[in-house]
Amino acid sequence: DQQVKQNSPSLSVQEGRISILNCDYTNSMFDYFLWYKKYPAEGPTFLISISSIKDKNEDGRFTVFLNKSAKHLSLHIVPSQPGDSAVYFCAASGSYGGSQGNLIFGKGTKLSVKP
Amino acid sequence: DADVTQTPRNRITKTGKRIMLECSQTKGHDRMYWYRQDPGLGLRLIYYSFDVKDINKGEISDGYSVSRQAQAKFSLSLESAIPNQTALYFCATSPKSTDTQYFGPGTRLTVL
Numbered sequence: 001d002q003q004v005k006q007n008s009p010s011l012s013v014q015e016g017r018i019s020i021l022n023c024d025y026t027n028s029m030f031d032y033f034l035w036y037k038k039y040p041a042e043g044p045t046f047l048i049s050i051s052s053i054k055d056k057n058e059d060g061r062f063t064v065f066l067n068k069s070a071k072h073l074s075l076h077i078v079p080s081q082p083g084d085s086a087v088y089f090c091a092a093s094g095s096y097g098g099s100q101g102n103l104i105f106g107k108g109t110k111l112s113v114k115p
Numbered sequence: 116d117a118d119v120t121q122t123p124r125n126r127i128t129k130t131g132k133r134i135m136l137e138c139s140q141t142k143g144h145d146r147m148y149w150y151r152q153d154p155g156l157g158l159r160l161i162y163y164s165f166d167v168k169d170i171n172k173g174e175i176s177d178g179y180s181v182s183r184q185a186q187a188k189f190s191l192s193l194e195s196a197i198p199n200q201t202a203l204y205f206c207a208t209s210p211k212s213t214d215t216q217y218f219g220p221g222t223r224l225t226v227l
Binding site: 009032034036041043044045046049089102103105106107108 | 119148156158159160163173205207214215216217218219220221
């Protein structure tokens with residue numbers, strides 16, 4: 001059963017507009033959440049993270065929002081640029097059992113930003 | 116220079132062959148991981164190592180083995196490759212202080 005879900009396989013946005021990528025999780029023991037960006041033929045690159053004690057974290061054009069009661073997080077990119085076109089992975093981790101330090105990844109959302 | 120390197124970057128092999136994928140890091144991180152990515156399936160953990168003497172199975176370890184030769188080196192072996200092991204393989208590292216992982220560029224493996 002998927003613990004981290006990205007229900008939108010793809011998203012298309014116009015340059016300059018906001019991109020919103022969504023992620024849902026099922027395990028209430030997760031306490032750290034990350035977003036990675038992946039270009040073709042490259043490894044995933046860490047983008048931004050958030051701890052469960054916060055509900056928002058901002059880094060330049062990128063903001064991650066966490067809604068613990070809904071078990072939902074989102075990544076906002078404002079303004080979107082063509083160079084943001086990539087696959088975005090949501091990941092989660094928690095200090096429970098033997099899984100401490102391990103990341104559980106969603107299946108990814110492919111973002112296309114059109115000029 | 117890249118902090119996490121993987122060799123080879125591409126490999127085509129035949130069913131039944133033994134294959135080793137290598138990962139090296141200059142980040143000084145204690146923890147290292149191996150993942151595979153299949154189309155539409157995200158990244159799945161194969162093995163992980165929290166230090167040189169600590170090796171653990173991940174979600175999909177069957178058919179794979181690993182060796183942590185040093186803090187900086189973590190190798191993944193396919194003892195007898197099969198076609199459904201065709202995938203992208205990624206190595207990652209993380210320090211003890213955070214769960215943030217840093218990935219290598221990947222190895223594209225094709226098993227015919």
